[in-house]
Amino acid sequence: MDVVPHSLAVLIDKLGRLPGIGRKTATRLALHLLRRPPEESRALAASIAGLHGSIRLCSRCLAFSEEDPCALCADPRRDHRQICVVEGVADMMAIEKSGVYRGVYHLLHGALSPMDGVGPDDLHIRELLARIRAQEIREVLIATSSTVPGEATAALLMERLAATGTRVSRLAFGIPMGMDIQYADEMTLARAIEARRPVRQEG
Amino acid sequence: MDVVPHSLAVLIDKLGRLPGIGRKTATRLALHLLRRPPEESRALAASIAGLHGSIRLCSRCLAFSEEDPCALCADPRRDHRQICVVEGVADMMAIEKSGVYRGVYHLLHGALSPMDGVGPDDLHIRELLARIRAQEIREVLIATSSTVPGEATAALLMERLAATGTRVSRLAFGIPMGMDIQYADEMTLARAIEARRPVRQEG
Numbered sequence: 001m002d003v004v005p006h007s008l009a010v011l012i013d014k015l016g017r018l019p020g021i022g023r024k025t026a027t028r029l030a031l032h033l034l035r036r037p038p039e040e041s042r043a044l045a046a047s048i049a050g051l052h053g054s055i056r057l058c059s060r061c062l063a064f065s066e067e068d069p070c071a072l073c074a075d076p077r078r079d080h081r082q083i084c085v086v087e088g089v090a091d092m093m094a095i096e097k098s099g100v101y102r103g104v105y106h107l108l109h110g111a112l113s114p115m116d117g118v119g120p121d122d123l124h125i126r127e128l129l130a131r132i133r134a135q136e137i138r139e140v141l142i143a144t145s146s147t148v149p150g151e152a153t154a155a156l157l158m159e160r161l162a163a164t165g166t167r168v169s170r171l172a173f174g175i176p177m178g179m180d181i182q183y184a185d186e187m188t189l190a191r192a193i194e195a196r197r198p199v200r201q202e203g
Numbered sequence: 204m205d206v207v208p209h210s211l212a213v214l215i216d217k218l219g220r221l222p223g224i225g226r227k228t229a230t231r232l233a234l235h236l237l238r239r240p241p242e243e244s245r246a247l248a249a250s251i252a253g254l255h256g257s258i259r260l261c262s263r264c265l266a267f268s269e270e271d272p273c274a275l276c277a278d279p280r281r282d283h284r285q286i287c288v289v290e291g292v293a294d295m296m297a298i299e300k301s302g303v304y305r306g307v308y309h310l311l312h313g314a315l316s317p318m319d320g321v322g323p324d325d326l327h328i329r330e331l332l333a334r335i336r337a338q339e340i341r342e343v344l345i346a347t348s349s350t351v352p353g354e355a356t357a358a359l360l361m362e363r364l365a366a367t368g369t370r371v372s373r374l375a376f377g378i379p380m381g382m383d384i385q386y387a388d389e390m391t392l393a394r395a396i397e398a399r400r401p402v403r404q405e406g
Contacts, residue, residue, distance in 0.1 A: 003275055003299050004296065005258050005273075006269060007253060009270060011251060014247045014250050019232070019235050020231065020232075021232075025223065028223065028293070029221055029222070029224075031292060031293060032221060032222050034267060038254075039376075041252060042251075042252050043217065044227075045251040045252035046248070047214045048244050049248035049249070051210060051211065051233075051237055052237070054209075055211060063206065065208050066209055066210060090230065091232070092206055093207065120392060177273060
């Protein structure tokens with residue numbers, strides 16, 4: 001006999017599809033929401049429902065933002081001639097937390113992964129090259145993860161950037177191999193940024 | 204510099220207040236929602252927002268239900284003269300999953316815990332006694348957790364039920380001490396229900 005009301009079962013099912021949330025956790029969360037005042041659930045629901053409406057991509061760095069350009073791209077205190085290329089916003093957040101980097105960013109929104117159908121044209125490399133052509137860029141810092149897709153993406157970026165003549169660097173290998181940089185601790189990230197090494201230009 | 208858009212930060216904050224969800228998990232969930240199609244987020248939001256609207260308490264057993272009485276209380280195949288008293292819906296779900304119990308339930312919606320301000324009047328014991336007075340009940344099976352609040356609640360129930368003259372039993376101690384019964388495995392629960400022991404009546 002199913003003792004779970006339909007609407008509760010639907011919510012448990014939906015929560016259970018979120019990454020890292022199993023059926024037991026989903027049940028616990030749904031019951032927690034049910035026990036709390038309705039206003040709390042409605043506030044959470046409104047926050048989730050409104051997410052896509054209020055957030056767009058910054059036309060410069062492609063970060064999620066409510067304004068265009070984003071607060072970081074609009075900040076005159078940042079060094080706009082230094083671009084840090086990351087796979088996604090979580091990496092950008094981790095680097096910002098280290099407090100060492102003063103330039104701006106460029107988000108690829110992914111990493112090369114032919115197995116998952118992510119090819120060079122699915123990453124926003126064209127936009128990066130356009131930024132480099134449009135304004136004077138002193139340095140491009142490649143900060144992709146030291147995973148297989150991250151390394152492949154870095155190799156692709158180095159190849160594409162070679163023709164631009166811009167100085168290209170990579171995060172120092174202070175980051176343990178095989179680790180997603182969004183999980184690296186702040187000290188490790190700070191040291192990796194400070195010890196970043198120039199890339200030999202082939203073009 | 205804060206690189207997280209306001210609406211995203213608000214959502215991360217709200218998700219991070221859910222039980223067992225830390226800031227890192229909340230960030231991962233929020234970014235996941237942002238990357239998925241807006242329809243998915245809106246469906247989840249609608250599910251959360253509608254939860255309280257469609258779900259009420261069954262007037263008999265006090266379980267969450269979309270109908271009153273709930274499907275279980277309305278089921279003629281269940282034994283309505285046997286009431287299993289549980290702290291909450293998660294415990295009821297665990298017992299149902301064991302497949303052994305054929306009676307109905309009564310939900311206390313909590314356990315005695317003076318430290319948290321939960322006293323005898325905060326549990327739905329009055330409603331249980333009213334049920335026992337209103338119809339013929341063959342047995343009350345106390346299935347509170349074998350935690351300190353659960354044991355205190357069981358003692359209180361035994362005291363209150365003594366005057367009714369109804370047969371009272373408790374889950375057998377197949378359940379490890381100190382464990383919340385919602386986390387007990389199905390086999391352990393099934394054996395505990397089968398080996399339930401009668402309580403000596405003092406009234």
